[in-house]
Amino acid sequence: MAVLSESGVELLPHQIVLRPLVTEKGTHLSEKLNTYTFKVHMLADKESIRKAVEELWSVRVVDVRTQRRVGKTRRHKMRAGQRSDWKKALVKLHEEDRIAFF
């Protein structure tokens, strides 16, 4: 199921959810709060993330929170550079649902 973003770009579920963020903090959130963290497409909104996660893992999403992460500045020799901005989504599932990343 394709989702139309605010900008009018049509994104498929696997284009919205780019990858799960498997980190110590993410693992802690998933274990304690049943909340999973993902790197998502910059143009994806909360609604499209909800629909994509529900479709990809067949779960019920209770809440979606997003963060726009500004890319860090990096310097190579005398030249300053910029890493890309990215979007992180924290998806809380219904208490009976689980996602096994590992």
Added chain:
Amino acid sequence: MTSATDDAQTETPEAEKPRELNLGVKVTDSGPCRKHIAITVPRADIDWFYEQELDGLIDSAVVPGFRAGHVPQKLVERRFKKELGDQVRQKILVQSLDQVARDQKIDPINEPEIDVENLVIPEEGDFEYEFSVEVRPQFDLPNYKGLSIKRPVRDISDADVARAQDRFLLQYGTLTEREGAAQAGDWIQISGEFKREGRPIGSFPRTGVRILPKLRFQDAELDGFDKLMVGVTKGETRETQVVVSSEATNLELRGEKVDVTFHVHDVMVRKVPELDTRFLTRLGFESEEELKDAVKSALERQLKHEQRQSARRQVVEQITESATWELPEGAVRRQVENAMRRDILEMQQAGYTMQEIRSRENALRQQAISSTRQALKEHFVLDKIATAEEIQVTDSDLEHEIRVMAEQMGENPRRVRARMRRSGMIENLEAEVRERKAIDLIFDAATYTDVPTPAKHDDDTEAVSVSVCGDTAAPVAAESTEEGDEE
């Protein structure tokens, strides 16, 4: 097997006693000194090893996004699946092999033939693997205590001392040309050719020899050399025949008669300097009596050496006499191959073509097999005696051996030791010392019967480093030794 376990134990001192595995073992004989072993490791033991490895890995695994020691177990299992599997397999193999060797009293002489890379521990169920290994031959120790050994003894008479002294002094003599015909004991410069049925098969360049009753070539002996040469003068030629030895390297010529032509280039007589104070001082002696004593003690040392050699020969003969048990064929094959490689390399260096080498290969192999079998039997029997008598080789024994070797080679003992460690020869040295100690023990417990043996005089034989068959080997002994210098 044992050493690998020792290493594992040193690495993890906290694991004081290794876990006793509940192994299923089936040992069958699959040939002389060869066992086929099938081992089953139960699932519970595999799981135990897996958990041990996993615990260790969880504490040290480095995964991006996690602090060390905070990585979830499932993630570690997934990310390090291959490493975990390899380590568990290795530990199970080492420990199970060690336990089997201990419990089943298997004494392997080489590494078991296991294709470790292709062994896979199943996800579920028991782990089964099998292999073959060569073991030490099982045999009852022959009686080695109170062996009866014949000891060659003889009195060193004044005449013996005088003869040895003459021989010793002869090397300091000067050669002067003889006027007229050669006499027995003179030195002559000869060159020569060997022919068989008129066809030349070899020659030798100008060489100095003494006119003695026997002339010994590398592969033949000429009796009556003195009769042939007495009366010869410079520029003359003498012809005779020799029979090639049955041990000659050239198979075709073994036992054949070969014509020899000697060309005499020079006839010389050796004059020994007068035994005055000046000459004695040059030799390092103060008086003639001192020289006599030194010669006598050298003769005594030679007798001792002869006695030891003869005793060793008799001991080895007696203890391997009843050794009719079978030898591990793999070990025999390996030793024979090593000996063959060494011989072939030597022949290549001596300039033989591959075709010539191939034509001799079978004869060499036969020779190598019989000598290797005897050597291995000696080794196994002496090793068992050493084990029965709890003979140990200490570090100081090895140090002493290395120091003696270094002195003989004129090298630094540290360098010799380092080289031996690098090439793995130190184990061989250890085995040799152990065998020697075992033989010493047999000597101590033996009963000796003195057998008067006349001294073997090599005074009647002159040797030249020349082969009749035309494939002269490099002389092992130095020139002075060839001349019969025993001091």
